[in-house]
Amino acid sequence: xxxxxxxxxxxxxxxxxxxxxxxxxxxxxxxxxxxxxxxxxxxxxxxxxxxxxxxxxxxxxxxxxxxxxxxxxxxxxxxxxxxxxxxxxxxxxxxxxxxxxxxxxxxxxxxxxxxxxxxxxxxxxxxxxxxxxxxxxxxxxxxxxxxxxxxxxxxxxxxxxxxxxxxxxxxxxxxxxxxxxxxxxxxxxxxxxxxxxxxxxxxxxxxxxxxxxxxxxxxxxxxxxxxxxxxxxxxxxxxxxxxxxxxxxxxxxxxxxxxxxxxxxxxxxxxxxxxxxxxxxxxxxxxxxxxxxxxxxxxxxxxxxxxxxxxxxxxxxxxxxxxxxxxxxxxxxxxxxxxxxxxxxxxxxxxxxxxxxxxxxxxxxxxxxxxxxxxxxxxxxxxxxxxxxxxxxxxxxxxxxxxxxxxxxxxxxxxxxxxxxxxxxxxxxxxxxxxxxxxxxxxxxxxxxxxxxxxxxxxxxxxxxxxxxxxxxxxxxxxxxxxxxxxxxxxxxxxxxxxxxxxxxxxxxxxxxxxxxxxxxxxxxxxxxxxxxxxxxxxxxxxxxxxxxxxxxxxxxxxxxxxxxxxxxxxxxxxxxxxxxxxxxxxxxxxxxxxxxxxxxxxxxxxxxxxxxxxxxxxxxxxxxxxxxxxxxxxxxxxxxxxxxxxxxxxxxxxxxxxxxxxxxxxxxxxxxxxxxxxxxxxxxxxxxxxxxxxxxxxxxxxxxxxxxxxxxxx
Amino acid sequence: xxxxxxxxxxxxxxxxxxxxxxxxxxxxxxxxxxxxxxxxxxxxxxxxxxxxxxxxxxxxxxxxxxxxxxxxxxxxxxxxxxxxxxxxxxxxxxxxxxxxxxxxxxxxxxxxxxxxxxxxxxxxxxxxxxxxxxxxxxxxxxxxxxxxxxxxxxxxxxxxxxxxxxxxxxxxxxxxxxxxxxxxxxxxxxxxxxxxxxxxxxxxxxxxxxxxxxxxxxxxxxx
Numbered sequence: 001x002x003x004x005x006x007x008x009x010x011x012x013x014x015x016x017x018x019x020x021x022x023x024x025x026x027x028x029x030x031x032x033x034x035x036x037x038x039x040x041x042x043x044x045x046x047x048x049x050x051x052x053x054x055x056x057x058x059x060x061x062x063x064x065x066x067x068x069x070x071x072x073x074x075x076x077x078x079x080x081x082x083x084x085x086x087x088x089x090x091x092x093x094x095x096x097x098x099x100x101x102x103x104x105x106x107x108x109x110x111x112x113x114x115x116x117x118x119x120x121x122x123x124x125x126x127x128x129x130x131x132x133x134x135x136x137x138x139x140x141x142x143x144x145x146x147x148x149x150x151x152x153x154x155x156x157x158x159x160x161x162x163x164x165x166x167x168x169x170x171x172x173x174x175x176x177x178x179x180x181x182x183x184x185x186x187x188x189x190x191x192x193x194x195x196x197x198x199x200x201x202x203x204x205x206x207x208x209x210x211x212x213x214x215x216x217x218x219x220x221x222x223x224x225x226x227x228x229x230x231x232x233x234x235x236x237x238x239x240x241x242x243x244x245x246x247x248x249x250x251x252x253x254x255x256x257x258x259x260x261x262x263x264x265x266x267x268x269x270x271x272x273x274x275x276x277x278x279x280x281x282x283x284x285x286x287x288x289x290x291x292x293x294x295x296x297x298x299x300x301x302x303x304x305x306x307x308x309x310x311x312x313x314x315x316x317x318x319x320x321x322x323x324x325x326x327x328x329x330x331x332x333x334x335x336x337x338x339x340x341x342x343x344x345x346x347x348x349x350x351x352x353x354x355x356x357x358x359x360x361x362x363x364x365x366x367x368x369x370x371x372x373x374x375x376x377x378x379x380x381x382x383x384x385x386x387x388x389x390x391x392x393x394x395x396x397x398x399x400x401x402x403x404x405x406x407x408x409x410x411x412x413x414x415x416x417x418x419x420x421x422x423x424x425x426x427x428x429x430x431x432x433x434x435x436x437x438x439x440x441x442x443x444x445x446x447x448x449x450x451x452x453x454x455x456x457x458x459x460x461x462x463x464x465x466x467x468x469x470x471x472x473x474x475x476x477x478x479x480x481x482x483x484x485x486x487x488x489x490x491x492x493x494x495x496x497x498x499x500x501x502x503x504x505x506x507x508x509x510x511x512x513x514x515x516x517x518x519x520x521x522x523x524x525x526x527x528x529x530x531x532x533x534x535x536x537x538x539x540x541x542x543x544x545x546x547x548x549x550x551x552x553x554x555x556x557x558x559x560x561x562x563x564x565x566x567x568x569x570x571x572x573x574x575x576x577x578x579x580x581x582x583x584x585x586x587x588x589x590x591x592x593x594x595x596x597x598x599x600x601x602x603x604x605x606x607x608x609x610x611x612x613x614x615x616x617x618x619x620x621x622x623x624x625x626x627x628x629x630x631x632x633x634x635x636x637x638x639x640x641x642x643x644x645x646x647x648x649x650x651x652x653x654x655x656x657x658x659x660x661x662x663x664x665x666x667x668x669x670x671x672x673x674x675x676x677x678x679x680x681x682x683x684x685x686x687x688x689x690x691x692x693x694x695x696x697x698x699x700x701x702x703x704x705x706x707x708x709x710x711x712x713x714x715x
Numbered sequence: 716x717x718x719x720x721x722x723x724x725x726x727x728x729x730x731x732x733x734x735x736x737x738x739x740x741x742x743x744x745x746x747x748x749x750x751x752x753x754x755x756x757x758x759x760x761x762x763x764x765x766x767x768x769x770x771x772x773x774x775x776x777x778x779x780x781x782x783x784x785x786x787x788x789x790x791x792x793x794x795x796x797x798x799x800x801x802x803x804x805x806x807x808x809x810x811x812x813x814x815x816x817x818x819x820x821x822x823x824x825x826x827x828x829x830x831x832x833x834x835x836x837x838x839x840x841x842x843x844x845x846x847x848x849x850x851x852x853x854x855x856x857x858x859x860x861x862x863x864x865x866x867x868x869x870x871x872x873x874x875x876x877x878x879x880x881x882x883x884x885x886x887x888x889x890x891x892x893x894x895x896x897x898x899x900x901x902x903x904x905x906x907x908x909x910x911x912x913x914x915x916x917x918x919x920x921x922x923x924x925x926x927x928x929x930x931x932x933x934x935x936x937x938x
Contacts, residue, residue, distance in 0.1 A: 137824050141855075142765045144728025229768035232726055319748070321725065403826050403855045405914045406763075408732030413921075422919050535919055713821075 001029050005357070012352055020338060020346045023290045024259045024353060031208035031512050033256045034356035037478040038510040041491045049504045051467050058180045059100040059252065060170070061506025063468040063530060069423060070177070072106040072170035075470040075528055077511040080207040081223040082135075082164040084215050086128045090115075090135030090164050091226035092200075095298050097168040098145060098231065099252030102238055103301065105178040106170025109407055110421055111140055113150035113166050114433045114472075114526045118159035120390050120710050125154070128162045130711065135226070136166070137401040142228035143235060147402035148410055148419035150433060151526075154390045155567075157437070161211075161516045165472045165509075167433055167528040171423070178242060180251040181268035182304045182330050187248055189262060189273065190310070191327040192317050193234050193300040196258075197283035200224035200296025204255040210477060210515035230299040230322070237320040238301060241313050249304040259293045259353070261302045262328060263336050267350035272335040275328040277345070289340040304330065363488055364481035369442050369561060369575040374643055377569070379685055380693035382642050383612055385568045387703045390710055392564060392609050397707045411538060416621075417461035417605060418531070420538055428533045430464035434607075435526035438562035439576040444486040447562075448493030448525045449579035453650055455529035456501055457605035460588045461653065463539040463595045464531030469498055471508040471527050476520030478512050486523040493579075494525060500581035503529075539595050541604035543622030548601055548678040549659050550626055552611065553587050554652030554671050557636045558643050564609045565646035583651040583671075590668040591653055599661040599668075606652035612645040614654045616683055620704055625697050627684040628676030641692055645685065717757040717936035719795075720747040722786070724777045728764035729799065729913060736913040740929030742936070749777070753785040757936040758795035761786070761802025763855070763911060773816065773858045774804030783809050795839045795932045796905045800856055803897070803907030812898060812907045814863030819856070820890030826855040828921065829888055831896050831910060832876040838903035839935035841872055843927040849880040850924035852915035854888060854896075859909040861891040861898070873897035873908055904935070 001009070009025055010016060017025055031037055047055035053070055054062035060074035078093025094111060101108045113136050118125040129152075140147045145168070198221065206222035241247055251261045258275065266273035277289045283297065305313050310326070317324045331337075336353055338346035386392055399414035411428050412420035418432035434454040440447025456466050471494055476483045498505060514521045560566050561574025594600045602622065606614045611633065619626055630644050639647065656678055657665055666672050676686075683700055685692045719737050723730045723746050730746050737744035737760070744760075753759060767776040777783070783805075790796045790811055798806035806812045819825055830851055833844040844850070863869065873896040877886045882894045889909075897908030912925025 134823070141824055142726070142728075142768055144764060229726055229765070229770075232728065232765075400826055401824050403824070405826060405853050405855055405911065405920075406728055406732075408729075408735065408914055408917065408920060411919050411921075422917070428919075 001026055005029055008357065020290045020293060021348055023294050024346060027204055027256045027259055027294050028353045029356050030204045032204040033260055035510055036356050036359045037361060037512060040358050040360065041488055044491050044495045045505045046495060046498050047504050049502060052504050052506055053174060055504065055506050056508060060104050061470065062104060062177065063506055064174065065423060065429065065532065068173055070172050070174040071429060071530060072101045072104045072172060073470055073530060074100045074507045075165060075167040075472045076509050077472055077474055078164045079162065079474060079511050079514050080211060082132055082162050083211060084219045085223040086131035086162065087135040088223050088226055090132040091139035092224040092298050093164055093166050094136055094139040095226060095231050096254045097166050098143060099301065101168045101170035102235055103180060103250045103252045105176040105242055106172035107239055108145045108168055108170045109409060110431060111145055111147045111166060111168050112431060112433045112528055113147055114435060115150065116153045116155065116158055116163040118161060119154055119156055122159065124160055126711055132162060132164055133398050133401055139226055139228045141403040143232045144406050146404045146406045146410055148404050148431060149414050152395050152398050155437065157522045161521065163474050163524055165526050167470060169431060178247055178250050180249060181265055182249045182271060183269045185271060185330050185332040187304040187330045188307055188310055188326050189328040189330065190303040190305060190324055191280060191300060192303060192322050192324040194227060194230050194297055195281040195283035195323065196292055196295045196297045198287065198291055198295060201291060201294060203296040208513055210513050210518065213517040224296050224298045227299050233320040233322055234299055234301060237317050237322055241316045244312055246305060246309040246313060247303055248306065251302050253300040253302060255296060257294050257296045263350055263353040265302060265304060266330050267334065267354040270334050272331045272333045272350050273328055274331055274337045274339065276339050278340050279325050279327055281323050281325060289338060289345045293338060361478050361484040362481040363485035365485050366482045370573045372571055372574045374560065374640060375569060377642055379641050379645060382565065382646065383693055383695060384703065386564055386609050386613060386646060387616060387700065388706065389564055389568050392613055393707045394704050395707065412462055417458045417541060418464065420462055420533060422535065426535060428535050428538065430459050430462050430531035430533050432458040433526055433528040434458065435524055436562065437522040437524040438567065440490065440525060441522035442561045442576040444489035444523050445493040446576050446579050447523065448490040449497040450577060450650055451525050451527040452494060452497035453579050453584045454607050455527050456588055459529055459531035460591045461539065461603045461605045462533060463537040464533035465592060466501060466503055467530045467532055469503050469505050469527055469529050471505050471525060473510045474514055474521065474524035475512050476515050480520060483520055490523055490525045497579065497581060500585060537595050539603050541602055541618050541621050543618050543624040543656055543678045544601040546624060546678050548656045549662060549674050550628060550654065550656050550676045550678060551672055551674045552633055552652060552654055553590065553669050555634050555636050555649065556644055556647050557649045558639050559647050559649045560643060563646060563648040577648050577650050579650050586670060587651045587653065593668050594665055599665045600655045600657045602656040604654050606654060607648065610646040610648050616700055618654060619683055619697060620701055624678050625680040625682045625684065626676055627679045627686065629686045631688045632673055632675045634671060634673050641687055716743045717933055718743040720745060720753050720756040720759045722747050722749055722759060722761050722782060724749045724766035726764055726766045726768050727762055729762040733760055733762040733913045736916040736926065737929050739916060740926055740933050742929065742933035749780050749782045753782065753789060758932060759786050759789055761798040761805050763800030763802060766801055774801060774808040777805045778808030787811060790905050793902060793904050795935050797840060797932060798907040799911060800909055803909055804858065806907040811905055812900060813869060814861055816858045817860040817862055818858050819860050824857040825888060826853065827888060828853045829910060830876050830878050830886065831873045832880045832882060834874050835870045835872045838870060838872055838899045838906060840906045840928045840931050842931045842934065847880055849876060849878060851922045852910045852912055852925045854910045856909055859889040859891065861895040863892065868901050870899045870901065870903060871895055872899045872906060
């Protein structure tokens with residue numbers, strides 16, 4: 001808490017808070033729990049439309065898929081803990097978001113893990129990467145929720161740090177929704193799941209500060225311990241308990257522990273609660289009331305039930321051998337009271353915990369975009385360098401460690417434009433995440449828009465129409481005026497892009513203070529998007545038949561700031577790609593029509609690494625080469641061949657199709673040009689008939705599969 | 716219609732889709748909590764997952780649960796008993812099948828689609844395949860590296876192969892002895908396999924090759 005906040009607490013309370021109260025307030029007034037620096041700006045995001053059943057405000061958002069199916073979706077970050085203890089930090093991040101989905105009443109059915117690290121040349125970054133992946137795998141695999149996608153990116157700015165985000169979706173019938181708040185007094189509060197230990201004490205306050213250089217030693221105790229076995233039992237027991245129809249409210253214990261879960265559950269509609277802290281099963285001896293109230297031990301849920309239903313509900317917990325205890329009750333008076341035996345150890349107005357005043361920081365615009373001249377480099381050399389970048393190479397090493405098939409819904413698997421899950425015999429749900437911190441650093445407004453636009457393009461590339469968005473905003477300290485400005489610009493970009501596509505954000509998360517040793521990270525908004533696709537329309541990126549024509553949709557400009565090409569050349573400046581929303585909408589709509597009319601055989605959106613990488617990925621996926629003449633690529637302005645091939649201009653797709661569909665296909669787009677054909681066993685780039693560069697498919701595959709070698713492994 | 720118990724231990728996680736696949740194959744299937752009885756069932760399936768979180772050793776704790784005595788009784792009655800992935804690990808730990816599943820050659824979890832050669836099409840679970848048929852389904856395990864001291868009393872049922880059915884070193888994803896992906900007992904009514912046939916029982920998910928495992932099993936139980 002800041003000094004002015006402590007003063008405010010004293011005024012509102014009319015006395016000094018005692019030690020237990022102070023610890024609880026410290027947790028609830030933390031940035032992580034209260035969103036005090038972000039709340040005001042988050043209101044700018046669109047949150048309602050015809051698809052939305054429940055927008056932001058509870059543990060997860062809910063989207064209507066069809067009459068009988070609702071999709072619950074949420075996103076979380078576990079950056080600070082993962083930077084200190086990558087295995088436990090990443091694993092408990094998965095556990096947390098899964099319980100968020102579960103506590104709305106849904107079965108968790110898929111995870112996405114967008115993760116970001118410093119350069120792999122350094123041992124510590126490799127360690128963080130390998131153990132974050134292992135943490136996600138061990139947890140997700142054991143609870144039987146498939147990890148179907150995500151991102152893995154590497155950037156100098158994240159040296160010695162990591163951004164671990166995780167999105168989850170769940171499935172339920174719309175009428176199965178259970179809220180996280182109560183609206184009556186006299187309900188019993190039942191705590192079920194793991195015992196409470198000293199792990200994760202002050203987890204949210206730790207996540208609301210910058211990490212020091214030796215955080216690894218100092219902050220271990222703030223990281224929670226993962227127990228996926230108990231989580232799996234908790235999932236099944238919770239879903240079985242919900243079937244009784246007798247659960248009045250349900251909330252998971254996450255950041256802020258028991259204090260946060262119970263005060264929010266009781267206080268949201270103006271009720272209060274009494275908590276008997278000494279009843280909480282302890283994992284370690286001699287814990288005190290304060291530790292128990294703010295511990296963030298994992299795999300715990302809080303149920304509100306009527307006394308007469310207690311036996312029926314707890315019989316289910318006992319079947320699954322889960323420990324439970326009636327930890328408190330709801331009361332009419334809006335107070336939050338904690339007992340330790342007979343002693344009243346805390347007594348606060350519940351609103352003092354849940355209504356935290358917003359903070360507005362100074363915002364100072366910055367402008368670092370500068371025109372740069374692209375250095376001389378041959379197309380062939382550039383191609384090999386970009387293809388070898390850890391950001392471009394196949395992430396198979398990552399997603400093969402994740403069970404991406406469990407539950408039997410995975411139609412499109414990881415490594416494609418978007419994952420698709422089978423929801424019923426006719427329709428699938430597409431799910432994807434995107435973020436471009438390097439664009440966002442140069443231009444936070446356009447960087448944010450590009451995250452949305454790319455997610456929508458990824459959905460369209462598999463044939464899905466977008467349904468809804470969630471956002472995870474990873475930033476450095478909001479107390480830095482430039483960072484705060486970039487945060488506000490990001491929100492504006494997210495809002496404008498979503499509005500253009502008619503989309504709403506149904507849930508989200510903000511993570512500030514992502515710094516190590518006073519080095520701020522780049523602004524890193526991550527967007528996850530849901531879409532709906534008819535199973536028979538599902539499209540993939542792999543080239544299908546030799547002789548098919550290849551065309552590009554969209555226009556290529558000299559937009560290389562933040563590109564993979566500039567990154568491998570060590571160029572930090574340049575201008576980030578601009579998002580033109582009308583263009584995005586038109587081209588995306590054209591792509592969806594082309595799929596619905598059956599005119600195309602393969603589609604891939606153009607993003608990281610530009611046209612060169614998009615074509616290479618299509619060739620490798622299909623096991624077929626191509627010949628492309630870059631002089632046929634429509635451009636705006638003067639571009640050299642490498643600039644054409646590696647520009648990351650937005651609103652572009654590559655498609656392949658049978659020649660006979662050319663005319664009909666062309667009619668769907670304003671910006672469309674045939675640039676070559678599927679051919680041979682090599683990637684061949686020409687300019688006006690003359691060969692610029694060629695690479696055999698085998699060589700390209702060898703480079704593209706080199707992630708294990710980059711990690712020092714042999715296979 | 717034959718009735719199958721899909722046994723659910725704490726930590727089992729492939730039970731729902733295994734039930735669906737059996738139903739699709741024409742059988743009746745129910746999830747059975749490990750404390751319930753197997754009375755009145757015509758066969759049992761031990762599905763995949765992480766029973767008891769693989770504590771001690773994969774499958775070791777479940778193998779000692781009381782319900783396994785009933786599974787053994789079903790097996791000795793000649794009724795079909797199928798263990799998939801963690802279920803295979805449980806069957807070896809319980810002594811229903813010989814050998815053990817060691818950590819993968821590269822010791823980490825591996826989820827990947829593989830080709831299998833049906834090396835024995837006479838068992839309760841393979842009678843609808845042709846001998847030598849090549850099928851495709853996913854694996855997802857960290858301990859699938861099969862080893863046994865002796866092949867006596869074992870019928871090698873599935874082997875990792877290339878798409879033409881050649882059993883090669885390169886096609887072996889986990890270091891398993893003789894590329895073994897699945898084995899059955901001499902009578903052919905107890906099968907353990909690491910690949911997941913229930914994940915290859917729907918055309919939208921990439922393959923329906925696995926469905927014949929369940930069709931064969933249903934047909935066997937019907938006799």
